[in-house]
Amino acid sequence: VRGPQFVELKDGTLLYFFDAKYNTTLDEEPSCKVLLRSHDGGQTWGEARVLTHGGLNFSINGLPIYDEIHDTLVYFGRSRHWKPEFVQDRLVTEHDQTLGHVDERFWVAKSTDGGRSWTDYREVVLDAPASWSVQHCPSPLSGIQLKNQKDPSKNGRLVAPANQIIRKEDGTNGFGSHLLVSDDFGDTWHMGAVQGYEGGNECTAVELQD
Helix, strand or coil, rough: CCCEEEEEECCCCEEEEEECCCCCCCCCCEEEEEEEEECCCCCCCCCCEEEEEHHHHHCCCEEEEEEECCCCEEEEEEEEEECCCHCCCCCCCCCHHHCEEEEEEEEEEEEEECCCCCCCCEECCCCCCEEEEEEEEEEECEEECCCCCCCCCHCCCEEEEEEEEECCCCEEEEEEEEEEEECCCCCCEEEEEECCCCCCCCCCCCCCCC
């Protein structure tokens, strides 16, 4: 089990998302995104539901966000695929991606019944600087919806924390973090704040009271 993520719904239902690995805990190891549900604050849990299957390369650090305004769960996920000219009969690794041998694709699914059923995955397009060999790797934690902004127009915005890797001229990798934001409740996404210095990985997002 890797990447535990918790979401509490309006009715108090607690949702527990996690990645179930088959053989090892390596990032490139195929996994299932699994959802458990609790109606007693986490004391007991219901039957496990598999949301995504590693055979599709989904759910590599995908994350849930609860749109409280519409009582809707939004799942933002990433898949990685060999570029046609570099296809190999093995799992894609982060190193392959830093070499430019892999394409990233991004997907959104929604649930309006607390995670019991989901829409089909819909691909979303995201830009990134050309120097980012790993573009938008979602955090292993949950995203958030803003609700305490001084500018009321920003309340309701969905925020997904993510990480990037920059391939340097000397062949080494530089790590950093950034935010992805949606102002239409997960239908479209664009880049938000980018960490202004090198370092950090697997970030999270928190909204302060002010």
